[in-house]
Amino acid sequence: MNFKVTKVSSGVVKPAEPTPNPTLRLAWVDRYPTHRGLVESMHMYHAATNPAKVIRDALAKALVFFYPLAGHIVEPIPGEPAIECSAKGVYFVEAKANCSLEDAKYLERPLLIPKEELVPCPGSKEWEVEPHNTAIMMQVTTFACGGFVMGLRTNHAVADGMGAAQFIQAVGDMARGLAKPLVMPVWDREKFPDPKIKPNPLPELPILALDYAIIDFPIDYINKSKSQYMECTGKFCSTFDILTAKLWQCRTRALNLQPESTVKLSFFASVRHLLKLDKGYYGNSIFPVKLTAPSKKVLSSTLLEVVNFIQEAKKIMQLEFLDFAKEKIETDPFQMTFNYESVYVSDWSKIGFVDVDYGFEKPMLCSPLVNNDFIASVVILKAPPPLVGARLLASCVTKEHSMEFVSGMKIMD
Structure with a gap:
């Protein structure tokens, strides 16, 4: 047709x-x-x-x-x-x-x-x-x-x-x-803070020829992982924490880098709560969270330990944001590294699009329409019905590494 x-x-x-x-x-x-x-x-x-x-x-x-x-x-x-x-x-x-x-x-x-x-x-x-x-x-x-x-x-x-x-x-x-x-x-x-920091010039973006994959995670796997984290640490973790930790491990393994090679994970977190903004504020209110580690550290850690890395990075981000707000830093905190060893994650599962009702019931699916070969990235969505859980739209590895990455992500023991 x-x-x-x-x-x-x-x-x-x-x-x-x-x-x-x-x-x-x-x-x-x-x-x-x-x-x-x-x-x-x-x-x-x-x-x-x-x-x-x-x-x-x-x-x-x-x-x-x-x-x-x-x-x-x-x-x-x-x-x-x-x-x-x-x-x-x-x-x-x-x-x-x-x-x-x-x-x-x-x-x-x-x-x-x-x-x-x-x-x-x-x-x-x-x-x-x-x-x-x-x-x-x-x-x-x-x-x-x-x-x-x-x-x-x-x-x-x-x-x-x-x-x-x-x-x-x-x-x-x-x-x-x-x-x-x-x-x-x-x-x-x-x-929102208005420091005198000047943004760095936009870097040149590499051409990575990234493969595309959709990976669904059932709610049972997500809840089981959260329960295990609670049992081990006494702390709560989010769906984002679990899936991002798994993503970073599986992608690092698929890339098959030298043990001392540096891998990076980045995402943006809301700072509305730190600024005590009105609920109706609709401008950008985000700040980057950045993790850097040797490949061997990501691979030798358990999934729950990688979740800990992510949660610690969120805490560090809060301190960095307060320094940014008080103009205690001079460098551009939004400057990113765009190379194949770096991956960027966006969470669309809770930003509110899935709750929009025009009188015709809520949507079946809300999804970004992104096609790029420049930034290794993953978007987390609420899984579309009848699935219950989360969906990852992954454009983060080349075809050479795609099979290893996807097969690792689908292991949900």
Whole structure:
């Protein structure tokens, strides 16, 4: 079958009511160079009645409260991007697919429909704002079965994952007939530290030709591992801790490095609790957690010991963040190493996308649409029904090491 997505309509959704028009300064972390780009994701739902209209109307209402997202990024001072609350609106596309979600294998990887057909990609005549200056774009693609996919592109400079999910939850609130979002947004970007540290230039990215794998972990394995950790240490650990520890060990083993070779693991952690930010804060509020160890140390340790390494790194991050906030460090803490010995992990399982309800029940699947051969990375998701547990989207090893990596990850004794 030749799968085809046809654009039914496209245009701009503006706030349903007049909104303020200030130019708002972004936080230091928002202005970080790597955050000036669009994060693409798909959000899949069962059959619904006229979802594009429902979401379009709800979007207009939500933008009254999240009016900065109806604006665009400007640089009144070079290197100091800000949001101009221009009420230009959000570029929105309604589309239809000539197949059912089942025909398209529920968009499991490899995608049978190119991701470019599932997210809004306006031409210059349709949308005058350059993509890297756009706050958010949306597309609703309805399938022959009645199910739909909401394709989302959000600018990381405006919101982190939790912030983007907060906005989409507000759209859901409006779609269900609420008068205002359950969580009211606050800007408050001045509450994030604004040190005089200058970000380092972006490094050159290697071409790694990474293989792609999907690995599901049943809830029984996750709970058993957590219980073992509690029995051994008397401490709680998260699903993220367990799966990231296993990932680091299995990947290190698959790479077959020299014992003294350095391997690195990095991820971003929320610092909302450290800053005591309002629940409605939707800007970036993250700080890197970095682990470095000789290959032999990662491999000679038990899984639970590697979990300990991760938990200790989280504690160190809190101290490093406080030093960053007090301007006690002079180097860029967000500087990363992009080589094959380094792996980066993102946790999408709890940021809030899976809770978005437009009145059609919650989504079957929420997943980033990332294809890159530059950064060895893994994304942790909530497993899609009927599975219960977690799913890893892994793009972190080359074909040469893929079989060893995947086979190791699937050992769940």
